[in-house]
Amino acid sequence: MIEVERAGRSFTHRRKAGVLRRERHVVHAVRDLTFSVAPGEFVGYLGPNGAGKSTTIKMLTGILTPTTGRVRVAGLDPSRRRTALARRIGVVFGQRTTLWWDLPLRDSFELVRHLYNVDQGDFRRRLAELEELLDLGSFLHIPVRQLSLGQRMRGDLAAALLHAPSVLVLDEPTIGLDVVSKAALRAFLRELNAERGTTVLLTTHDLGDVERLCSRVMVIDHGRLSFDGTLGDLRATAPEESSIEDVVARLYTGGG
Numbered sequence: 001m002i003e004v005e006r007a008g009r010s011f012t013h014r015r016k017a018g019v020l021r022r023e024r025h026v027v028h029a030v031r032d033l034t035f036s037v038a039p040g041e042f043v044g045y046l047g048p049n050g051a052g053k054s055t056t057i058k059m060l061t062g063i064l065t066p067t068t069g070r071v072r073v074a075g076l077d078p079s080r081r082r083t084a085l086a087r088r089i090g091v092v093f094g095q096r097t098t099l100w101w102d103l104p105l106r107d108s109f110e111l112v113r114h115l116y117n118v119d120q121g122d123f124r125r126r127l128a129e130l131e132e133l134l135d136l137g138s139f140l141h142i143p144v145r146q147l148s149l150g151q152r153m154r155g156d157l158a159a160a161l162l163h164a165p166s167v168l169v170l171d172e173p174t175i176g177l178d179v180v181s182k183a184a185l186r187a188f189l190r191e192l193n194a195e196r197g198t199t200v201l202l203t204t205h206d207l208g209d210v211e212r213l214c215s216r217v218m219v220i221d222h223g224r225l226s227f228d229g230t231l232g233d234l235r236a237t238a239p240e241e242s243s244i245e246d247v248v249a250r251l252y253t254g255g256g
């Protein structure tokens with residue numbers, strides 16, 4: 001479903017190197033990254049701040065073109081086939097909404113239906129299902145800017161799923177959510193993956209998300225993959241640590 005082969009992405013800045021001189025400075029956000037995700041997997045993508053997670057997600061969704069290597073999602077080259085890919089993929093960024101700020105949630109969904117050309121019958125059926133599973137009923141009529149973070153997040157998730165994508169990419173979906181909202185969101189994602197077989201790639205700094213949802217974990221550090229395995233494999237990297245936070249902290253600091 002997702003194939004990444006020796007992908008890299010760098011950014012070039014010009015920075016001051018004296019009174020008059022400026023020099024080129026290259027940041028390698030992602031280097032030589034190789035992994036694949038099979039249909040139906042639920043994968044956690046972890047890494048410290050600045051490790052390259054968002055850059056990877058932007059390459060997978062076609063927002064950024066890799067400077068080296070190859071990326072394929074649902075068989076498509078994301079940056080060249082963004083429109084075709086949009087029909088197969090759902091994307092949610094926890095830090096910003098893709099909904100229309102001044103429109104009631106229901107109208108945002110209607111716009112999504114037009115954008116993705118979703119059949120009216122399918123749209124009604126899916127919206128009814130999502131409305132129930134995500135408990136959207138009480139705030140469908142409210143403009144997005146007036147929603148609480150938890151409500152907005154549920155709205156964003158519904159919008160990303162209205163066209164029934166086969167792969168869902170989530171960038172910190174539980175950020176800022178209270179324990180109850182987090183639990184509800186996790187239950188929903190677990191069901192989506194188990195019942196519909198939707199492939200999910202999730203970045204998060206909340207290891208509770210990983211423990212409760214992910215069958216596989218990948219860790220990126222300084223733009224390179226430093227771990228790829230099951231949750232059990234991850235724990236085994238530091239068996240002396242009792243919490244998953246401590247295990248991951250060890251990995252982030254290169255084994256302590």
Ligand SMILES: Nc1ncnc2c1ncn2[C@@H]1O[C@H](COP(=O)(O)OP(=O)(O)OP(=O)(O)O)[C@@H](O)[C@H]1O
Binds near residue numbers: 011048050
């Ligand atoms: N548009 C850009 N221009 C220049 N440098 C960038 C750009 N985007 C990202 N970078 C740099 O690339 C590196 C990786 O950034 P990225 O946002 O992918 O990290 P991240 O793992 O998502 O971090 P966080 O957990 O803090 O969100 C960082 O050093 C960052 O400063």
